[in-house]
Amino acid sequence: MALIRVQEAPFDLAAESAALTAGRDDVGGLASFVGLCRADDGLAALVLEHYPGMTERALAEIAAQAEARWPLTGCTVIHRHGRILPGQPIVLVLTASRHRTAALEACAFLIDWLKTGAPFWKHEEFADGTTRWVAARSSDDAAAAKWG
Amino acid sequence: MQVLYFAWVRQRIGLGAERVDPPAEVADVAGLMQWLAGRSPGHASAFAEAGQIRCAVNQAFCGPEHPVRAGDEVAFFPPVTGG
Numbered sequence: 001m002a003l004i005r006v007q008e009a010p011f012d013l014a015a016e017s018a019a020l021t022a023g024r025d026d027v028g029g030l031a032s033f034v035g036l037c038r039a040d041d042g043l044a045a046l047v048l049e050h051y052p053g054m055t056e057r058a059l060a061e062i063a064a065q066a067e068a069r070w071p072l073t074g075c076t077v078i079h080r081h082g083r084i085l086p087g088q089p090i091v092l093v094l095t096a097s098r099h100r101t102a103a104l105e106a107c108a109f110l111i112d113w114l115k116t117g118a119p120f121w122k123h124e125e126f127a128d129g130t131t132r133w134v135a136a137r138s139s140d141d142a143a144a145a146k147w148g
Numbered sequence: 149m150q151v152l153y154f155a156w157v158r159q160r161i162g163l164g165a166e167r168v169d170p171p172a173e174v175a176d177v178a179g180l181m182q183w184l185a186g187r188s189p190g191h192a193s194a195f196a197e198a199g200q201i202r203c204a205v206n207q208a209f210c211g212p213e214h215p216v217r218a219g220d221e222v223a224f225f226p227p228v229t230g231g
Contacts (some may be wrong), residue, residue, distance in 0.1 A: 035231055048230075049155055051223060054207035079230065091231055111231060119204070119223075120230030121155035133156050136227030 002063035002075035006055050008082040011092050020074040020096050027073050029100035031107035033093040039086035042127045048081040048090070051119035055079070062113045066095065069109070070102040077110060079120065109147050115140040149218055151184065153194070154225035157201060160194035169218075177203045178212035180222060194224075202227055 185195035
């Protein structure tokens, strides 16, 4: 069972990594991905909206798919919502396995599916006071679809 | 039936959630969208871009042909942009 959290607060990569491998000696590889807020086009802040209840459910389903597909010893997905400033972390994916290939592939799979399969919406606020909703990109759909 | 709106769909409609009681002939998501569009100018403006709106019934993504019935939680939103 993967650890799934949807929260406003920042997360601690080192603490989450340690928790995933604590007390085990069968983990040969731990892959991690941290998605950060980029300051493109004068972005001042990103506000992430989500669908409470469905978000946790969708993330758990995506993680369960990864666990069915790769022999993972552990999996953590933490996705933030609310107001996030440039440079701050948005999402954390950790996958642990006996071998590196499973950990790395499962991590890439989860990142690709998070973009298209979890009910989050990004609203951008710019330094000049304008705002806009981030549009979904077809390249993200293609990245998720390549996993079949 | 509980209907939820997110992102620009919520902004245009001016509501995050509302309880509605559509007539019996509203049997699927497409029919519900059409019926909701008649509730206010904000609804009409949001649902005018039907091709840009995605849906979930009872917290599972679905298409416009998915049936809806009394007691369902139905959500409308733009394509998701998480990660």
